[in-house]
Amino acid sequence: MxxxxxxxxxxxFMGLLLTGRRSLASAPELKEQPxxxxxxxAGIGGTAAAYFLRQEFGVEVKIDLFESGTVGGRLxxxxxxGAEYETGGSIxxxxxLHMKHFLDRLGxxxxxxxxxxxxxxxxxxxxxxxxxxxxxxxxxxxxxxGFSFLRMQMWVEGVLDKFMRIYQYQxxxxxxxxxxxxxxxxxxxxxxxxANQTLEEAMLGAGFSQNFLNDIVAPVTRVNYGQSVRINGxxxxxxxxxxxxxxxxxxxxxxxxxxxxxxxxxAQLIPARVTAISxxxxxxxTGGMASLYEVSYVGEFxxxxxxxxxxxxxxxxxxxxxQIAFHGFTPxxxxxxxxxxxxxVSTLVHGILNTSFLGITEPPSQFLASDxxxxxxxxxxxxxxxxxxxxxxxxxxSRPPASARKIWKVFSPQPLTEDQLSKxxxxxxxxxxxxWLAYPSxxxxxxxxxxxxxxxxxxxxxxxxxxxxxxxxxxxxxRNLALLAHHRWHEQDDRIDQEDLHTRLRSEL
Numbered sequence: 449m450x451x452x453x454x455x456x457x458x459x460x461f462m463g464l465l466l467t468g469r470r471s472l473a474s475a476p477e478l479k480e481q482p483x484x485x486x487x488x489x490a491g492i493g494g495t496a497a498a499y500f501l502r503q504e505f506g507v508e509v510k511i512d513l514f515e516s517g518t519v520g521g522r523l524x525x526x527x528x529x530g531a532e533y534e535t536g537g538s539i540x541x542x543x544x545l546h547m548k549h550f551l552d553r554l555g556x557x558x559x560x561x562x563x564x565x566x567x568x569x570x571x572x573x574x575x576x577x578x579x580x581x582x583x584x585x586x587x588x589x590x591x592x593x594g595f596s597f598l599r600m601q602m603w604v605e606g607v608l609d610k611f612m613r614i615y616q617y618q619x620x621x622x623x624x625x626x627x628x629x630x631x632x633x634x635x636x637x638x639x640x641x642x643a644n645q646t647l648e649e650a651m652l653g654a655g656f657s658q659n660f661l662n663d664i665v666a667p668v669t670r671v672n673y674g675q676s677v678r679i680n681g682x683x684x685x686x687x688x689x690x691x692x693x694x695x696x697x698x699x700x701x702x703x704x705x706x707x708x709x710x711x712x713x714x715a716q717l718i719p720a721r722v723t724a725i726s727x728x729x730x731x732x733x734t735g736g737m738a739s740l741y742e743v744s745y746v747g748e749f750x751x752x753x754x755x756x757x758x759x760x761x762x763x764x765x766x767x768x769x770x771q772i773a774f775h776g777f778t779p780x781x782x783x784x785x786x787x788x789x790x791x792x793v794s795t796l797v798h799g800i801l802n803t804s805f806l807g808i809t810e811p812p813s814q815f816l817a818s819d820x821x822x823x824x825x826x827x828x829x830x831x832x833x834x835x836x837x838x839x840x841x842x843x844x845x846s847r848p849p850a851s852a853r854k855i856w857k858v859f860s861p862q863p864l865t866e867d868q869l870s871k872x873x874x875x876x877x878x879x880x881x882x883x884w885l886a887y888p889s890x891x892x893x894x895x896x897x898x899x900x901x902x903x904x905x906x907x908x909x910x911x912x913x914x915x916x917x918x919x920x921x922x923x924x925x926x927r928n929l930a931l932l933a934h935h936r937w938h939e940q941d942d943r944i945d946q947e948d949l950h951t952r953l954r955s956e957l
Contacts (some may be wrong), residue, residue, distance in 0.1 A: 479937075479939075482757035483509065483757055484510045484512070484755065484756045484757055485501055485505065485510070485511045485759070485760070485933075486511075486513075486741070486743050486759045487512070487514070487759075488514045488743070488759070488760070488763055489514070489521065489763030489909075490514075490520070490710065490717065492522075492537075492923060493762040493922035493923070493925060494521070494909070495513070495706040495707075496922065496926035496927070497762055498511050498713035499550075499712055499713040500926055501760070501933070502713045502714060502715070503930070504931065504934040505934065510716070512716050512718050512756070513713075513715040513716065514718050514720055514721075514745060515717065515719060516719065519706050520536075520703030521706070521763075522886060523537050523919070528796050528880045529854075529878055531839075531840075532838055533796060533836055533838055535794050535880070536702075536703075537702055537919050538702065539697060540696050540697060540698075540919060540920070541690065541692060542692070542695070542696065544923075545612075546615075546924060547920055547923060550705050550923070553712065554704075554708035556698055556699065556700070557698075558697070558698065558699060559696065559697045559698060559699040559700075559837075561696070562837050562841060564819055565577070565578040565817045566820075567817035567820050567821070568663070568664070568820070568823065569807075569822045573807030573808075574808065574817075575663065592663075593657070593659070593660050596664075600660075600664075600665070603651070603654060607642070608689060610636075610638070611635070613634050614633065618928065621935075622943055622944075622946060622949060623931035623932040624944070625901055625944055625945050627900065627914065628640060630924075630928060631915060632947070642681035642682045642685065643682040643683075644681075644895060645680070645893050646678045646680060646681060646684075647665070647679055647680065647681045647684025648661060648677040651665065662677075666823060667822055667832075668691045668821065669684060669688075670821065670831040671819075671821050671822075671832035671859065672690045672691075673790070674886070674887075675790060675889070676824055678891065679891075680890050680915075682916055683915065686916040686918055697839070699841075718745070718747065719747060719748065720746060720748075721747075722743055723751075723773065724742075724772060724773040725775070725906065726774070727741060727777060728742045728755060739904070740755045740756065740757060741757075741758075757905060758937065759907070760908075761902070761906070761908050764789060764913070765782075765908060766787060769789055771783075781902050781903065785898040787889065788888070789887065789888055790888065790890075791862075792860075792861070792884050793859070793860045793861070793862060793881060793883050793884070794857060794859060795857070795879065795880070796836075796856070796857055796879065796880040796881075797872075797873055797876050797878075798853065798878040799856065799873040799874070800850075800851070800852070800873060800875050800876070801815075801850045801873060802871065802874045803815050803850055806820065812850040813851040815849070815850040819833075819834045820833040829864070829868050830858055831859040832858070832859045833857075833858050833872070835855070836856070836857045853875075863883065887913065888913055888917060897911050897915060898910070898911040898914065900925075905936070907932065909925050909929055910925075912928075
């Protein structure tokens, strides 16, 4: 994998030397830039879209960012027990290049790493508990599952190797008009096949046993997406990548990336809820008509509306998450696309763990696992249980043992009752519950995603979540839509849905 990564970097570097900023050929004469762009939603997708739109369209265009809640969206924190903790998206993969770029560009830093250990709970006892010694963990896995664990890592690496191609395409200004075309650019037919079968089907077809899927793979998909191995294979691979080593988070909270992107985009934040988007036509001084989008919204001072050349919707257009109506479009645009978002309840508890709930008989002071994943079984009330650290790790910090009062994060499909909490914890003095419609319900293969292009200059960023929901996937979608909007505005069709990057680079080299 290292050889391929180095050659890709060399190819990118040489291509940049020959072609300049991101052009593989002399750019055609560009028409006048748009005057106003609207982005709806200020989560990681919306703020990244504003940032990339500024890069593509320059300093003159006015960008408005609408958000009725707080900047950050599903990246959120909560104060409890005298410190601040992540309640939303909490981990970032070391190969997430957009998130790493944001960190560098915004002057942020990675949170100091605190060593952790993982265990798997089968509903009665711990079926696996990680050791401090790699060789011990390896021998335990080898004894129970043969080389399946190593083969799974190789399988995920193969997917990530193809996934990394999207950064090359975006570096050279290529964009894609649909999720399916974007996936095909990454991994060809193999990615489309992966997305159109379940993770279970894909891994059984690759020779993994059902026991390995039930015991090891399912706990990972449950902690990351609250769902089983019957999610689509692509999002399943993303989930398994989330169990890699080297995962990181932003010092002070991942939501700081969103506020930083908003600042650097020089976009105007409008604290309002968008209620409708409609088409409007206005006469031009030079003759003819200009086609614009009217964004209607409700803010602190009542209802208002504004006209835009380009609109990017970066909030989910699905039942329970959107109240945006679309007027005057042919063909019509639905207010809600098919599919629903999956509820995950995140409960922070400042308390003392009842280790007997996990079937542990040794003293709590000796239980050092920080992340307890769970197998799928009928009576399970939780998806995972984790001892978490504050968003800023102070000097001299060490994670307290299970015998001490500390912060635990519990993921569950439903809110926990007091009786259920009393089974998991001996005592507690503070609880914070957050009910997230966090990601799509991946209860069937991909089949068909919502479109990126809703209308001529109206785009939907959240379509990518139906392939896989993650911070980096939203950033990739934001970059893709900024490029797509730019190319379509300037009629640069040769930069859309083309997969000839390496052929063109070789011909120029």
